[in-house]
Amino acid sequence: MSVEPRSLHRAPRNPGSQSALRQRNQQRIMESLLNAGSLTQAELSRQTGLSTATVSNIVKIMADDGLVSTAPTTSSGRRAVSVSLNSDGAVAVGIDVGRTHVRVIIASFDYRILAERSVPLPLGHLALEGVQAAAKLLEELLQETGLSHSAVVGAGVGIPGPIDSRTNTVLQGAILPEWVGINILELLESALKVPVYIDNDANLGALAQVTWGPHSSINDLIFIKIGSGIGAGLILGGSSHYGHIGVTGEIGHATISEQGLICRCGNRGCLETVASTAIMIELLSRGAAKPVTTEDIVRLAIGGDSATLRVLDDAGQAVGRAMANVANLLNPEVIVVGGPLAELGDILLEPIRRGLIRHSVPLIGESTQLAMSSMGNRAEALGGTALVFQQQGIHATT
Template identity: 40%
Template sequence: MVATSSLERLRETNRRAITTLLAAEGPMSRADLVRGTGLSRTTVSSLVGDLIASGHIVETADRGRPHKGGSGRPPLLVALAVQSGGVAGVDIGHGHVRVAVADRGGTVLAEETVTIDVDPDGQAALDHAAQMVHRVLGDAGVPAEDLRAVGMCVPAPLDRRSTRVRTGILPGWREVSPADELRRRLGVPVFADNDANLGAIAEVGHGAAKGATDVIYVKVASGLGAGIVLGGRLHRGTTGMAGELGHVQVVEDGQVCRCGNRGCLETLVSASRLIGVLQPAYDGELTVERALELETAGDAGVRRVLSDAGRAVGRALADLCNNLNPEVVVIGGSLGASPALREAVRRAVDRYAQPDTAAALRVVPGLLGKRASVVGAVSLANAKVTA
């Protein structure tokens, strides 16, 4: 009896792995599910049969490509069965709140973004987010009672054991559990993660790293963070602190960082710091958007500052690549669109990483831009409610 119960629990865990992957990445072949979950071909075939029989997934009319460019008949794809109701994604950044409402297939039906300083008061920011969810549900034509789950990101690491913000990165959120607080306001399950992790989920499922299994997503914006995908699964670490690239110490006696340490990489390459370096050389207020326009126009000063930032990021990233040996590094965030920054990251990785590691690596811009985190939040909500 005990052995049977243990086997059934294992089988249920494996079923969730398949449905979670399909929720994040959309239709996939059975071979793709084998690679993405790490399960055996026999196990995947059996579980897919069970899930089709139970109505959780369906075979689609579409076919994929033969694996590795083969010339055989393309494989049939399977996908989650479209179910009733909707989900919401909430992206809370240091200076904005973005909300998207989507159907159970992940198609965004309505979206809204407002500019707001969320750092000083977490409770007020969550009040605002809850009001936005109700408003965007109305825009999407989804009744509030049909909302199944909410995925949510915050620009700080969350302690996996307590689900609380434990660092000083968000001063007005310390000891707040964002998921619990938003759940209390909305009355539906809420699942929270940090912005870089959800950006990684989005770019692997729908963006520049689609189909890759070992990925580092680097978000360069008001802060600096990384989301790490290993073997097709997000790696959060024991307490949820994996990927805090911005808090690698690069200057022993450097500027005090908002995390409480000194000389963190983030103090050199955050958007506010780079704009502050550039501002004295330009008339009028300089913004990230304006700086990127100047770069496109060939401005030497902007290119130099962004290249210096990319070199610093790439130097720290090279050590991480040596340890993880990823196939893709995706550069996202508000500064991820900068060719100068991205090219400097590539050169630094080539110089400081092991040659074989660097040669196997692609450094690419994110395809989802500023929407990566909210797309990842929608994927998280769909994956959780499906599981």
């Protein structure tokens, strides 16, 4: 298996190039095998429309990568080659590096979770510490499940902040200031010793929804993560959208209040200054004996505390307003809200919906589905495995 560094941004810049063509052909073969389990090369050729020579070449590459096995067989009395997917032999790893934890999930290519664990990290940890903790956890899980290191086809890693796709560095403005400027892809590949694909947490949340969640048939889905920062992940036309340099979904910096608070991005009155968990904690801790936590906010709101409910109502409406601009622009079928407040359900969703309907074009407000994520804090790591599936030609939406 190749361990060459490769970038996240797999979308072919030139759709007509040979490598893009090879990738599209591999995707077709993968799709056919996922549907059928096992097929002869001749059957693969008929199902995909590809020539037998093309099928044979690509099957060889996939076998070298450990994705498929081939075996001689007979078909209508003639010799043939049977191709089947290595569902256990080849696994995808999803890793979520948060501010205070790292989570690792190992999944098979037929969507079974083989192992999963999360460990705490100290707040303000350095990138190297987070990466080393992830590598250690991965080795433990592989050992426990009896999988060899070479069975890992790739690891998809979620980073809570924007990544410059030109340099693979974490950008200023990231939620993890200790990580800024570091070439995170190189660091991860040298520690994990598998091909690594990186993406930000909101994008992985979106990918998890259409891969593992209830939205696998949705082509246009937005995942909005409300945490210490606020970001959106975009599935557009069935694929993740990365834009020109990989910095997308920055709805946390939509101007909500022209003369509002100064934001860490350098602007004023950004959505994050009125609706992040950081500002909620600041507002609710004023005059309190000790600062409230995100967990406190959830507990207090469910208990009916009026100040907490008011803060959530204001924040929700502001998120809904920013969401309306997103919906007016992109016309998604579904918008999913995730992050640590998702378990609040309708307490948070109702003011968000009010803000969305108030500020969107009527037809958009009425026709856009709005839901809370049910994946909890597993969304990012599940999305990490989905990133590996996608790289191997398994479409996000099927």
